[in-house]
Amino acid sequence: MTSQIPALTQPDTPRTDSVFSILSGFYSLDSGVPGLSQVILDKLNMKDYGEYRAAVEGKAEGISFRNYKEMFKKMEETFEFCTSCNRLPARLAEGQTLKRCVKCLNVYYCTKECQRKDWPLHKKVCKMLRLVAIDRLVEWLMFTGDLPLPTAKWSKPAAEVKNWDDWLGMQEDLAPRLDAASSGANMATLWKNVGRPRPADSDLQASLWRIQSEFLSRVLAVGTALRHFGLDPRAKPLTVHIAGASHNETMGARPTDYDELNNMFPGHQGIEVVLVGPEVADGPVTRPPLRSFGPRQRVYVSAHKGLYHHFWEDVVEKEEAAKPDLVVGFHPGFHANQGLLEGWLPTLLLLRDYDIPSFFTVFSEAELEASLHILQELEMHVRDSGTNPFSAQKPEQRHSSPNKAPVYCNSHYVRFQGSLPRAD
Template sequence: MAQRGQGAARKASKKPAKEPAAAARAPDMDSLGFQAMDSNVPGLSHVILQKLNMKSYEDYKSAMDGRKRGSDFGIRTYFDMFQKMEDTFKFCAECKKLPDALPDPKSLRRCKRCQNVYYCGVACQRANWPLHKKFCKKLKLVALDRLVEWLVFTGDIPFPTETWTRPAGDVAGWEDWFAMQEQLEEKLGAVLAGRYMSLLWANAGKPRPEEGELRESVRRLVTDFHSRPLTIGLGLRLFGIDPLAKPLTVHVVGASHVETLNTRVTDYDELARMFPGQRGMEVVMVGVDVVDGPIMRPPLATPGPQGRIYLSSFKGLYHDFWEGQVETKLAARPDLVVGFHPGFHACPDLMAGWLPTLLLLRDYRLPTLFTVYSEQELKASLQILVELETHITGYAANPFASLRPEQVYSSPNKAPVYCSSYYITLLGPAASVGELEGGSDED
């Protein structure tokens, strides 16, 4: 099952957006990440394609773009779906062998504690235990959340929420957010008692966990779902942008299937509940890997409907979007730009693809917030931004980071990461290259 992410033009007079020629040559982070799995487990990408009845990465990409159905992957039942997903995690965590490389492909056995990693025999399990024991408990949560995430696709998660009863500035993090949810235990109980939760454990090939474990899993996935809109809200507050003063436009730059797969037009409505009385907000997803779906509709040239959160998207590179849509006034200039895990630190190819966008954000002095997975990624990203002479206004741990742990897919015995763990805020060119010597004003 892929990672989640979640019409007609409003004005017939708008010119259709042309597909930028550069988009076809743009570095594809999804493709690079997919291929990088083979450096840890040779042949793993082929196994994933094989299990999903695909011949190439292009088939996989078509699935991400919503152009394939479950039956195209050989999936006929719920059991097929969960089994094929689990099969893509089957390789020996110690020697990295895949089932086909073993005398008996069925000899792989799962760790009974975490229900996550596999071993080809007792010798490999014993050799791996000194490392695995550091992460076994966390990986148990990873394996559970990976299955319960299906309820995001069915619509059981998230549960209905209410208008915030406290000012956004007084909500310090998820503990405060959950405290505002009326009848929280009843809502969690309804998810656990739902039809799809029962179908999940009837077909997952694993025993159903205790109710307390499932409640905590649902809570973690709720934070994962709402992390992006609440991080946008945090960005508005950090830059002093008032949603009650005027309609706002937010651009999500570098958007991919992670942000847009199965996205519904209501998925960012928590922003409206975060700022009661807000004047209207448009969130535009911009990226070469934006998935076709309900939010694939042209950005608005004028302010969106008052009091509502309006989602739209553009499939292409941000600097092309700026030139073809913003400068021609077919789309509104943003009040805030947000990039979730841009990844420009990862390799030179990705940095080259991001460079025109980073320079545009700097030179047009656009208030910008980026998120990263880890402290290591934070340091690497800060160094690049300093070298580009960008004014870094702050960086810190994100109070609305997802609480759902995620493993490095092909190398599970590493500390799990959490989406949007840290943020960086930028505004215009730097006054001096050594601006970080005094630390962050957000620490």
């Protein structure tokens, strides 16, 4: 059964109070650069937000470009505005053009005066934004099939793999795979069409690794949560629900995306991963969750479109899906605005009242503190929180405010279960 989710209206003015993070994020662009959301629609050949939403949910039809060169050009143009005064190209004086920072190739200025004025801020992040500019192009290889790269079986038990250094120490074939991807045909096509110099092979390989780390960070977060809660899939089959899953986790998702858990827990009895969220994108994983466990030593990935508490009422309580041994949330964002908090509140209360082991990741320490405050107000029993040793290594730039320090996916976590214990 398909869960009911709130109707998505077309706002007359930018809004950030929706239960949909896509909508909140899209229109929050305008708070930094007025008019940026419309520029993005125009450059991507979309007539309205409905088409944009359809695209990120995997439903778009007829949105195409004549060639790769046009596609990459239009994508880059969505980043073109003056970083100092926020002026868009359409608002420049006649004969005036935006100039790009020659060091990072990431930010733009309308005048030398704006660039000089902005330099005290920009110099703090210029080197990092150069990596961001490379990564957002190389990330295209996620859609060509070049990424993610295959991984090797673990030579150590999961308890001994405590961070990326431990993981990399088991990946003897990673360097040749990075080299093959950086010298492949799709990488050549990319830099032939983007209109900027091709970086050194070492820079491209580093970029490939950063993007690979973001992909694996989610899987390793699930495995880390299982270990922290003492849940052993080798002892019995386990079900994991990913609450609040969005287009970020499901666009282009494949049934094999969580197979690193096979390496982490060799010989396991079966692991089911169900991605649940109102922004789940259509694709191979949008298939029903299991009613009974599948084959041993396999990870079964499925997805359900809808708010998590509706999924619980419509599917789990009717025994059309297994109850979870663990619930994970990647960047729930309920701290960001009232609309997202209202959308999450029934789910948070459900997790608390059903005493479900839960593990959420966030982008930064500031977001962690804000999220902890909300969980404490809800009298959640927070078991621990802190820096995630498997944080993604790819820096994330805030589109409309590029000079803010980049953040990293899954950089921090909070682990909670049930209500705060009450004194007798």
